Amino acid sequence: xxxxxxxxxxxxxxxxxxxxxxxxxxxxxxxxxxxxxxxxxxxxxxxxxxxxxxxxxxxxxxxxxxxxxxxxxxxxxxxxxxxxxxxxxxxxxxxxxxxxxxxxxxxxxxxxxxxxxxxxxxxxxxxxxxxxxxxxxxxxxxxxxxxxxxxxxxxxxxxxxxxxxxxxxxxxxxxxxxxxxxxxxxxxxxxxxxxxxxxxxxxxxxxxxxxxxxxxxxxxxxxxxxxxxxxxxxxxxxxxxxxxxxxxxxxxxxxxxxx
Numbered sequence: 693x694x695x696x697x698x699x700x701x702x703x704x705x706x707x708x709x710x711x712x713x714x715x716x717x718x719x720x721x722x723x724x725x726x727x728x729x730x731x732x733x734x735x736x737x738x739x740x741x742x743x744x745x746x747x748x749x750x751x752x753x754x755x756x757x758x759x760x761x762x763x764x765x766x767x768x769x770x771x772x773x774x775x776x777x778x779x780x781x782x783x784x785x786x787x788x789x790x791x792x793x794x795x796x797x798x799x800x801x802x803x804x805x806x807x808x809x810x811x812x813x814x815x816x817x818x819x820x821x822x823x824x825x826x827x828x829x830x831x832x833x834x835x836x837x838x839x840x841x842x843x844x845x846x847x848x849x850x851x852x853x854x855x856x857x858x859x860x861x862x863x864x865x866x867x868x869x870x871x872x873x874x875x876x877x878x879x880x881x882x883x884x885x886x887x888x889x890x891x892x893x894x895x896x897x898x899x900x901x902x903x904x905x906x907x908x909x910x911x912x913x914x915x916x917x918x919x920x921x922x923x924x925x926x927x928x929x930x931x932x933x934x935x936x937x938x939x940x941x942x943x944x945x946x947x948x949x950x951x
Contacts, residue, residue, distance in 0.1 A: 693798060693807055695736030696784050697821050699729040700802035703769060703784075707802070713776050721772050722748070729768035729784060737764050742788075745929065747901050754931045762790050763929055767901040771877025774849075780804075781876035787904030792927040797908030799878050808882050808909060816885055816912040835913040835943045836887040842869030843945075846880045846889035848896075855895035855920070855937065863891070866949060881906030884942055885913060892940040895920065900933045906940070914943030 706725035713721040730748035737744050743752065746766040757763070764786065769775060771782030780803040788796040788811075796811040807824060810816030810833075819830035845860060852860070864870055873889050883889040884906075894903075907917045907926060917926045920937040941949075 693800070693809065693824060695733055696786065696798060696800040696807060697824065698736075699732040699768065699784055700800055700805070700821070702728040702732060703775075703782075703802045707775065707778070713772070721776060723769070723772060723775065725775060726769040726772060730766075733766055733768055733784070733786070737766070737786075740764070745789075745901065745933070747899065750933075757929055758931070760929060762788070765789050765794075765901050765904040765928060767878070767899075767905075770902060771879070774876035779876065781879055783877050783879050785878045785901060785903075785905035787901075787908050787928075789904060789928045792929055793925075794904050794908035794911065794928060797905035797912075799881055799905050799909065801879060801882070806882075808885055810912040811908045812911045814912060816909055818886075833885055833913065835915070837944060839867070839890045839942070839944045839948050840887070842871045843867040843891075844871055844873050844883075844889040846873045846875060846883055846892040848880075848894070849874050849876055850896060853895055856893060859893050859895070859920075859939070878902065878906045881909055881940070884915065884940065885909055887942070887944075890942050890945045893920075893938075894935075894940075895937045898935045898938075900928050900930070900935060903935060903938070903940070904928055910940060910942070914946075915941055916946065917941070 703725040711723050713723050744764040767785040770785045774781040784800040786798040787794045798809040800807045805821040816833045817830035880892050917940040
């Protein structure tokens, strides 16, 4: 987590001094902040001798990756579009993947100077940069037992398509009152972990590194991310690193819809 703080500092230096984005072959934006954060994180993770899948440094073909039983999955700056908009809704996301499943995650907010981390075998915790530096015990998060009233659906700022509208209509048939919380990047998982939101839907393209850290954290609180097509939990280090359309759910939401 020390590396995520250092990477956050480098991101904020670019954020506060000005920058001009470039564009990758796929049309997605990239900035000096993405690249500086990537360098810091990859150097730190190299010490673990565990291979890394990263948005800014994806070198290994699937013929090599398919033999990995453990790997890191990293987004050095999740929410680059929000970073460019300067709306503060961006973060660093790191996950440890074991046999295709997310076992530990870390989401770091450079603007809020907070770190959310944990997994199924560890519990989930929240700390500030200052508290981490001073070795103060982090706050342990406990999953809420009931959904919010009104029930909160977390989603991106992008316009909703037909599948998203259909999903929301279906939720409305189960819950009398709902509200929508829009937020960029994996910071949505902070709202899910703190109980400010109940479910997060995505019916648009995302990559493994966008959600792997949040998935591990959500599992640490009894939640899950399932494919909208198969209803099975998402897996990682697949041949295609694109995620299927998915629904991320808190434990309270899972209990409520299964009643």
